[in-house]
Amino acid sequence: CRDLDGELHEFGSRWRNADCYDCSCSETGMDCCSTLAIPVAYDEEKCVKILNKETCSYKVVEKDDHSKECLVTAEVG
Secondary structure: OOOOOEOOOOOOOOOOOOOEEEEEOOEEEEEEEEOEEEEEOOOOOOEEEEEOOOOOOOEEEEEOOOOOOOOOOOOEE
């Protein structure tokens, strides 16, 4: 299987790509699905969600002070 970055993967292989998708390759093709829990219920006027691609997780922080986390009451994913 050739992924979107042009890298080849063997049949039966599994990997996580740079966009935090878990992928697998089989003789019938490649399949990828998101591993992210995406915050959807938080104060969007005061806060912003930031993706950490190293941990494949979001952090929701105040727009004016990224050291202060915001309350998240629901996620999808």
